[in-house]
Amino acid sequence: MRPHFLLLTLFSILLALASPARAEIKIALAAPLSGPDAVFGTQLRNGAEQAATDINAKGGVLGQKFIIVPFDDRGDLKQGIAIANRLVDEKIFFVIGHFYSSITLAASEIYANHSILEITPSATNPQITERGLDLIFRTCGRDxxxxxxxxxxxxxxxxxxxxxxxxxxxxxxxxxxxxxxxxxxxxxxxxxxxxxxxxxxxxxxxxxxxxxxxxxxxxxxxxxxxxxxxxxxxxxxxxxxxxxxxxxxxxxxxxxxxxxxxxxxxxxxxxxPRRRLQAAGVVREFRARDIDPEVFTLNAYAAVEVLAQAAKAAGTFDPVTIAKTIHSGRPFPTVLGTLTYDAKGDVTTPDYxxxxxxxxxxxxxxxxxxxxx
Structure with a gap:
C-alpha cells in the first residue's frame, strides 16, 4: 500500500470543515457520456445516480450525502487520463468507472498514486486487478x-x-x-x-x-x-x-x-441482475421512469452500495481504510446479490x-x- 499522508491529512481537514447540515461526499462517475458508446455511459450514470438518491433518502452515510459528479471520457484513452488528473486536482477521492478496460488500466495507476478509490462496473481485463493495486475494485467479472x-x-x-x-x-x-x-x-x-x-x-x-x-x-x-x-x-x-x-x-x-x-x-x-429478488424494488424504480436497467446499470448501482456499506463499516471516508474494509472479505448485500472481494479486488462469486x-x-x-x- 502506498502512503500519502499529506494528501490524506488534507482530506481529513476538508471533511472536518464541512458543515454537517450540508456535508457532501463527491463521487465521480467516469464513463463515455457522449459518442458512439454513450449508451453504456448512460447506464453507468443511471445506476450510480439512482443508488445515491436511494442512499441519501435513507439519511446518507455517516451523516453525509452522496453527490454523483459525471465526467465524460468519451471512451477515449487520452480523455480518460485527463479526467483522472482532474479528479486529483479537484480532490475527489472516489470514482465509479471507467467503462473501458484500457482507460481503467491507465487511470487506476493515477488514482492509486493519489489515494483515490475506484470501483469499475464494467472493465473486465484481468490485469486491472492483477497489478497489486490496493484501491481498485469491480462489480463485474473478468474476461x-x-x-x-x-x-x-x-x-x-x-x-x-x-x-x-x-x-x-x-x-x-x-x-x-x-x-x-x-x-x-x-x-x-x-x-x-x-x-x-x-x-x-x-x-x-x-x-x-x-x-x-x-x-x-x-x-x-x-x-x-x-x-x-x-x-x-x-x-x-x-x-x-x-x-x-x-x-x-x-x-x-x-x-x-x-x-x-x-x-x-x-x-x-x-x-x-434484473431478475434477482434483491433488485426488484430498484428495477421498479427505473421502470417507473421508463428506464430499462440493462447490462451495466445495476453493476454501477451496486458499486455505490459497496462504497456506502464499506464507509459505514469503516466509520470513515478515508479511501485507504475503506479499501481495507472491502478487501477484508466482508459481505456486501447489493442488487447483484451478496458480494465479497478477494485480495485483488475481484468479486469472489462470478457467475457467467x-x-x-x-x-x-x-x-x-x-x-x-x-x-x-
Whole structure:
C-alpha cells in the first residue's frame, strides 16, 4: 500500500470543515457520456445516480450525502487520463468507472498514486486487478472467466467448424485470443481467425471469408452494434452459422442493429441482475421512469452500495481504510446479490453462463439463459 499522508491529512481537514447540515461526499462517475458508446455511459450514470438518491433518502452515510459528479471520457484513452488528473486536482477521492478496460488500466495507476478509490462496473481485463493495486475494485467479472465459459461451450460442439472474430479493440481481441488458446489446448483448431475495425460497417469481405471457411460457429469478441450488423449481413448471405459473443451483446443496441437476425445468437453473461429478488424494488424504480436497467446499470448501482456499506463499516471516508474494509472479505448485500472481494479486488462469486436471444412476450426479442450447456 502506498502512503500519502499529506494528501490524506488534507482530506481529513476538508471533511472536518464541512458543515454537517450540508456535508457532501463527491463521487465521480467516469464513463463515455457522449459518442458512439454513450449508451453504456448512460447506464453507468443511471445506476450510480439512482443508488445515491436511494442512499441519501435513507439519511446518507455517516451523516453525509452522496453527490454523483459525471465526467465524460468519451471512451477515449487520452480523455480518460485527463479526467483522472482532474479528479486529483479537484480532490475527489472516489470514482465509479471507467467503462473501458484500457482507460481503467491507465487511470487506476493515477488514482492509486493519489489515494483515490475506484470501483469499475464494467472493465473486465484481468490485469486491472492483477497489478497489486490496493484501491481498485469491480462489480463485474473478468474476461478470463467469461472466455473460459465460451471455450467450454464451443469445445462441446463436437465436429463443428469454429471461426474466431474480433473488432480490433483490446477488449475484443483479448477475449478472442483467450478463447482461441483454450480451444487449442483442447485440440481444436479454428477455421478462421480475423479482425475488423470497430464501427467499420464494411462486413462484405469478412462475411465472404466466413462462408469460404464453411464455419458452423462464429465466436465474436467485440461490441454490440458491430455484432448485430455482422450477423444481419451473414443471414443476408444465407450463412446459418450460430454466433456466440461476449457480455456486450446483452444490449438492446445489439437487437436494434441485427433485427430478426439476432434470434438464436448466444452470449456469455452473468445471471441477469434484473431478475434477482434483491433488485426488484430498484428495477421498479427505473421502470417507473421508463428506464430499462440493462447490462451495466445495476453493476454501477451496486458499486455505490459497496462504497456506502464499506464507509459505514469503516466509520470513515478515508479511501485507504475503506479499501481495507472491502478487501477484508466482508459481505456486501447489493442488487447483484451478496458480494465479497478477494485480495485483488475481484468479486469472489462470478457467475457467467451462456445466454440465447429469442422471441419472448409479444414476440419481442429478449435474452435468457440457455437451458442446456
Amino acid at each position: 478470463d472467466q467469461q472466455s473460459a465459459v465460451a471455450a467450454k461451450y464451443l469445445a462441446a460442439q463436437t465436429g463443428k467448424k469454429i471461426a474466431i472474430l474480433f473488432d480490433n479493440t483490446a477488449y475484443g481481441k483479448e477475449l478472442a485470443d483467450d478463447v482461441r488458446q483454450r480451444l487449442a489446448k483442447a485440440g481444436i483448431q479454428d477455421v478462421l481467425y480475423a479482425g475488423i475495425d470497430k464501427g467499420s460497417k464494411d462486413y462484405g469481405r469478412l462475411v465472404g471469408r466466413i462462408k469460404a471457411a464453411a464455419a458452423d460457429l462464429v465466436y465474436w469478441g467485440g461490441g454490440d452494434a458491430d455484432a448485430g450488423l455482422l450477423l444481419k449481413k451473414m443471414r443476408a448471405e444465407s450463412i446459418t452459422a450460430q454466433l456466440l459473443g461476449t457480455d456486450s451483446l446483452a444490449s438492446d443496441e445489439f437487437a436494434r442493429a441485427g433485427e430478426a437476425a439476432v434470434e438464436g445468437a448466444l452470449m456469455t453473461f452473468p445471471a441477469d 453462463a451462456v445466454y440465447v436471444w429469442r422471441r419472448g412476450y409479444e414476440d419481442q426479442l429478449e435474452y435468457g439463459e440457455l437451458a442446456t450447456q
